[in-house]
Amino acid sequence: MSEVLTLADDGVLIITINRPEAKNAVNRAVAEGVAAAMEELDANDALRVGIIKGAGGTFCSGMDLKAFLTGELPMVKGKGFAGFVESPPKKPLIAAVDGYALAGGMEVAITCDLLVANSKAQFGIPETKRGLAAAAGGLMRLPRQIPPRIAMELALTGDFISAQRGYEIGFVNRVVETPAIDGALELAHKISANGPLAVRVSKQVIVESRGWSDAEMWAKQQEIVGPVMTSQDAREGAAAFAQKRAPNWTGK
Structure with missing residues (x-):
């Protein structure tokens, strides 16, 4: 067993x-x-x-x-x-x-x-x-x-x-x-059901930001979140919303 x-x-x-x-x-x-x-x-x-x-x-x-x-x-x-x-x-x-x-x-x-x-x-x-x-x-x-x-x-x-x-x-x-x-x-x-890249980096920021100072937190967040904002999934999410359909995530 x-x-x-x-x-x-x-x-x-x-x-x-x-x-x-x-x-x-x-x-x-x-x-x-x-x-x-x-x-x-x-x-x-x-x-x-x-x-x-x-x-x-x-x-x-x-x-x-x-x-x-x-x-x-x-x-x-x-x-x-x-x-x-x-x-x-x-x-x-x-x-x-x-x-x-x-x-x-x-x-x-x-x-x-x-x-x-x-x-x-x-x-x-x-x-x-x-x-x-x-x-x-x-x-x-x-x-x-x-x-x-x-x-x-x-x-x-x-x-x-x-x-x-x-x-x-x-x-x-x-x-x-x-x-x-x-x-x-x-x-x-x-x-x-949500964008996999967005979910992963959201968890990452919440976990890692516990140790960030006020002076560095915005730059560190941008390093992690920035690529998601320009991803294929970000465009797909916006298009799906505009077209009133479920998004087809690719994780890219």
Whole structure:
């Protein structure tokens, strides 16, 4: 049985962590499988958006502690935990969270650009309860996505929070009553209907501009966005609007 499954669906690559018997805990095989899937997402021009989810009604319970005790590390060199938290894909990635997203599982979820959760989903970084620290991005990414004092509380107490609370404080985009994949696919198809070059550079600017100073931000944005404004897709988008038809994107 493969620990990671992939399925292409109308421009969307669905990546499934497939270890339901272990609550989709991440071991080395999962990290390698996810890394390969992320490479496919960026390399394949037919794919516009990625979704990552877990099998069996749970998103991911974090690092496989049994494997950790044997010395196995659930990471890929240069890509980090789960094969991508240190090097996310250039294309948009959505987390579809059912059940629990805990410890490394929450860190996988908040590495994604967007997050859709079932209303019964639970989130947490309880590493301190096990004498560990949330070193796969939780301590750095979470304070950028939610108020720092709330991130501090979650990190120090290890308490869980609900999907609704996650939505209220800003790291969950949508809460749905159906399986999270339904809401994630709806969001993914809205994105994939847009110009692929425009989507990619929009993500790039939002991610990279966090480190730009006021003095350099306009020039740096122009370097990235400028080629899109003169692309074939830009002309196609304008023509499609004028002709009241759907655009035919080429990614050029």
